[in-house]
Amino acid sequence: MVTLTFMAAAAPGIRVTAGEVQAAKDTLVDQVNALWNQNRLKMNVLAFDAAGRRPTGARRTLDVEFRVRWSTSGGDYVMYVYPTNNDLPAIPGRPDRPAFVRAGAGSGRIEMHIAATTDAWVYSHEFGHCIGLPDEYGHAGVQYFRPEGTAGTLLQRPDPVIPANRQGNVRPGGSRDPDLRTTMSTNPNPNLLPRHLWPTALEVRRLLNRHGREAKFGVDVIFSR
Numbered sequence: 458m459v460t461l462t463f464m465a466a467a468a469p470g471i472r473v474t475a476g477e478v479q480a481a482k483d484t485l486v487d488q489v490n491a492l493w494n495q496n497r498l499k500m501n502v503l504a505f506d507a508a509g510r511r512p513t514g515a516r517r518t519l520d521v522e523f524r525v526r527w528s529t530s531g532g533d534y535v536m537y538v539y540p541t542n543n544d545l546p547a548i549p550g551r552p553d554r555p556a557f558v559r560a561g562a563g564s565g566r567i568e569m570h571i572a573a574t575t576d577a578w579v580y581s582h583e584f585g586h587c588i589g590l591p592d593e594y595g596h597a598g599v600q601y602f603r604p605e606g607t608a609g610t611l612l613q614r615p616d617p618v619i620p621a622n623r624q625g626n627v628r629p630g631g632s633r634d635p636d637l638r639t640t641m642s643t644n645p646n647p648n649l650l651p652r653h654l655w656p657t658a659l660e661v662r663r664l665l666n667r668h669g670r671e672a673k674f675g676v677d678v679i680f681s682r
């Protein structure tokens with residue numbers, strides 16, 4: 458069980474009803490269950506010898522389930538809710554106002570900025586950013602923008618301006634491999650791949666090795682559709 462502690466709040470300076478905040482909370486939980494908990498993500502924890510070189514053969518398979526825990530006072534994440542997409546900050550060079558995830562300045566929290574009324578799949582995609590995943594639809598010719606308008610990797614042009622055959626994996630010659638399109642590349646898309654569990658697995662390995670005295674541990678990701 459991987460628990461992320463969120464606080465939900467009206468976006469600063471924006472008039473948001475309690476009902477809109479609740480709707481956003483419900484949609485996030487629904488989408489985490491529908492997408493991130495749908496595919497029986499599993500992790501293998503492998504015990505290594507004390508030198509950390511050889512597997513001892515001992516292993517345990519762990520089911521991975523993501524859970525959102527709501528806090529009213531704090532948490533590692535904050536979800537800032539806006540009534541509609543039009544209420545999100547404008548970004549120079551972009552005609553739309555997309556949801557985004559960023560490190561909060563000074564707060565130490567990861568901020569998700571999202572509209573209560575946006576499409577549900579946006580929540581599952583933004584949750585992917587919360588567990589450390591990048592967008593996967595970058596390609597030459599697409600500009601990235603940060604909210605203040607400088608070049609960065611935080612935000613990107615929306616899907617409608619990206620030709621369909623440029624999203625996800627593109628084969629030599631330009632055709633598309635549909636099996637490699639994912640929730641982080643093409644929306645709405647329910648595909649997840651083992652790489653989407655790697656940031657979490659690396660975190661698990663770090664924690665295990667911090668507390669393990671005699672043994673060292675490695676992790677592997679298992680993914681069954």
Ligand SMILES: [Zn+2]
Nearest residue numbers: 582586591592
């Ligand atoms: Zn994204």
